Amino acid sequence: MHELSLCQDLIDQVTELARKHRAKSVACVKVQIGQLAGVEPLLLESAFTIARAGTVAEQAEMITEVVAPCVLCNTCGAESEVTPSNLLCLACGGNNTRLIRGDELILARVELVVDD
Numbered sequence: 415m416h417e418l419s420l421c422q423d424l425i426d427q428v429t430e431l432a433r434k435h436r437a438k439s440v441a442c443v444k445v446q447i448g449q450l451a452g453v454e455p456l457l458l459e460s461a462f463t464i465a466r467a468g469t470v471a472e473q474a475e476m477i478t479e480v481v482a483p484c485v486l487c488n489t490c491g492a493e494s495e496v497t498p499s500n501l502l503c504l505a506c507g508g509n510n511t512r513l514i515r516g517d518e519l520i521l522a523r524v525e526l527v528v529d530d
């Protein structure tokens with residue numbers, strides 16, 4: 415399962431953060447999923463409950479946010495937020511665009527529980 419290995423990567427990143435900040439646990443993990451990342455938010459959330467078991471993030475809640483793709487136009491230089499089915503530049507209508515966001519999975523925020 416694709417989502418499970420993604421979650422294991424996320425858990426690795428979260429564990430590393432928690433270690434750096436001497437956190438005793440992780441309360442919340444927020445992930446941004448690009449619409450073109452090929453990741454199903456619900457599958458990711460359920461995979462997370464498997465991946466987190468026995469880690470510092472065992473109690474962590476996962477929040478997913480789907481982000482629209484964004485393209486940079488090579489013709490006019492405009493950045494446009496677009497839909498996955500239409501990657502044309504919104505400013506000039508050109509198709510000479512480059513995807514700058516929307517095909518990745520980003521660890522947006524991690525809430526750590528730290529002893530004070």
Ligand SMILES: [Zn+2]
Nearest residue numbers: 487490503506
């Ligand atoms: Zn353009």
